[in-house]
Amino acid sequence: MISLLRASVPLLLAMIAGMVGSLIVTSVLGNHDTVTLAAFALVSAVLNPASAAVQGALRGLGPFVAPFRDDPKAAVAVVRDARWLSLATGTLGALVVVCVPLVASVAGVPDEVVREMGVLPWLLAVYLLVFASTGGASTILVALGRSRNVLWPSLAFGVGLGVLTAVLVPRLGLAGAGVAWVVSGSVAAGVAALNLRRAIGRPIGQSRPRVGEIAKLARVSIPLAGTVLIKFGVLAVVTFAASSSGTRDTAAHAVLTTLTGLIMMFSLSVAQVSVPEVARASDAVGARRASRTAALLAVMGTVVVAGLLFVLGDSLVAVFTDDPAVLARVVELLPLMLLASALDAVQAVQGFGLTALKRSSASLLFFSIGYGLLVVAAVPVARAWGITGLWTALAVANGLLVVLQGTGFHRHSGRLG
Structure with missing residues (x-):
């Protein structure tokens, strides 16, 4: 039990860091302009389940990596397959986010709110692709017994998001929040990639997609993403x-x-x-x-x-x-x-x-x-x-x-x- 508790604490702190960053964004936008906050809330209503579904799919990688804890270098092939799967799910999520203004217009959302979205859906779609490009680094680190390293990418993201939003939104409006998400997500992805390379002990690189192996990952990961979407939808x-x-x-x-x-x-x-x-x-x-x-x-x-x-x-x-x-x-x-x-x-x-x-x-x-x-x-x-x-x-x-x-x-x- 002690070992599980010790391993879970960095993940808990990582979740708290991400939550604090998001709260700062909401606070800054709310004080900037009501229409801006409304536009952000609509885009976030789609981004949150989309990113949760991508994250849920990436959590399905754990059982495929865990057997290699004593020989991390042998997990390289699985990590490469995971990148292809995460990019595929991330692309689907990004497409959904980009379509938010169109759906909002059809649903009768006021024109001023739709116009206020501007480039935000595109920037958040880029963020989602950046997040997916990590190939489930956090899940892989946990599976390899390196859960402590999961904290640093989340901390970098939370701090970067909060600071950049406070600096950019007064000047750029909602676009500033989008830039903050992309920049902070890119920094976090870089930290995650560095931690993953250190954990595995060799460069990961990339190879041609192994369709059969990726399908095996998908059979575990995609149902997990579906579970997340069901929970989000029903609670809504x-x-x-x-x-x-x-x-x-x-x-x-x-x-x-x-x-x-x-x-x-x-x-x-x-x-x-x-x-x-x-x-x-x-x-x-x-x-x-x-x-x-x-x-x-x-x-x-x-x-x-x-x-x-x-x-x-x-x-x-x-x-x-x-x-x-x-x-x-x-x-x-x-x-x-x-x-x-x-x-x-x-x-x-x-x-x-x-x-x-x-x-x-x-x-x-x-x-x-x-x-x-x-x-x-x-x-x-x-x-x-x-x-x-x-x-x-x-x-x-x-x-x-x-x-x-x-x-x-x-x-x-x-x-x-």
Whole structure:
């Protein structure tokens, strides 16, 4: 457990660095101009799931690299294949981002907001391609037991993004934010490439695409990206359903969702570092032990955060809202939110365990079932029981995923050895 905790801390810090950089961007744009912030929010609404899908696809590389931890040079061929796959997924994501102004115009977004986007979609598409060009360096470093090196690219990106946005936006407007993303992403990609080369111990280079091997990577990576998209999409529907419960309940739901995101950063970092441990296990006993340990650690992290929330209570939640009615609603629903988060932490570890066993397609199926039921129930539940019913439905959906993912992991891990 100590080794998993030690390996997960750099990933957690990397996520925090990226989040801080994004918060600075939102703050600077909000103080610059309301229309500018609205335009950025629309483009980000597409960029975030697109980049999450690319990142999800890259996380599927872990089980292919983990067996080479003791001989990193032997992983070069896999790393080259990973670059081709990541560039393909990154190109698809970039095309989606470029189309945002067109979709916004068709959807009836005000012309001034569409015009304000300017070159931002193109710059963020370039950023997404730069991110994809790393070939999943962070996942590969974690799989090789070098999770500490993951912190530096994220730190470079977060600091660069915050500083450059503050300097460029007052002069260039929204285009300045786009330039900040591209420059910071390029610096982070350079740092990641340097760390990866040092970890492997030789230049990586590039070769012709090995279609068969890339297809093997895709069979694990693409379902994982699909899982991410399903979760993003369904949670967006849940948020839409929450808006039917009134303004204050909608605001309370937004605060609870933000707190959930903060809690899940630790769970996701633990889940990611558990992938190489499960992938390297020689039998079912070792794989299940690694998964249980990671799940226990993820739940312990949720319990620690729960303790802080209950101790600090109103003062902590007040950071997000100064409306007494919203504050009271959030505090009232904290236990339900924490239950949903704890179950989400467990199912995330089990889902990553299936990825480590190269069975991410099974995880995609389970997500389609659990979150498919949630998306069907969201609107009727919100109308009948408000956001209390929605968070109960989220907890039930996550509990169902714990059962499905856990059963699937137990069955597939039984084939090891």
